[in-house]
Amino acid sequence: MRVIILWIIVWLVVGIAFAGLITNAYGDYFRTMGVYHKHNPQVCIMNPNPEIDDRLEMISDVTYSAINEWTDKLSADGGNWNVNITEYEWSEHGTATSDDYPNCTIFINYIYGVTNDSVGRTGFDFSKSWAYYYWVEIDLNTIERRIGIHLGESMNESTVANKIIWKQLPEDDIRNIVLHEYGHALGVEHYYVNTNCRVDECDYSPIMFGSIGVFDGEIKNVTSKDIDMVKRIYGDDGYGGFSPKYVPRECDINAEWYSRLC
């Protein structure tokens, strides 16, 4: 009898330890940028040069709408999640630098596009105490690779070459990109899907997942996991709240976070 009880206890202990291992091995996780906003963000939208893109109204609208989606969903259960948004025309900021706008803590810039495979980038400078900021760069065009084939009269005269075609990113894609990059500017690096999940079990829906499709007509949204990631950094009471901010480098999405220990 004694032996059996002991065996059950040992089994329970092993079972709990094993369950813990499973959580770590199969849980999705996220990483952070390592820095957070000390106050409510001041977002500065630096409108693009109308010569590279004349869709100014649409670009402004989708940027506001993406920022507001984050703010509304973060605020749904209370907390001080307000952000200030100011918009600057190209004629006002075209030759300016970040030093000219010391109040801005998130800059949103738009460029024509770059020749690598990314469509948006975010970086930060938190090195100065008097002006720290995230900068976000949104591409308005991207390249689409096509194989160009020229058939000659013989094999020797035929050529195959990479053709690079620049294409304007549509409205939905620009909004998706702003949603994703803005999440970086709030302090989230990426959401990682565990490599052991079977494809149909993997959750690729968070906007902070590291890759985004373009030209596929998909409309992305901020998910509850994205909101959870930001709240693990700032606490439920928001940017300006009393909760101590905690910036882990990596955090298991299933882990308890009573004391923000992830």
Ligand SMILES: [Zn+2]
């Ligand atoms: Zn990213």
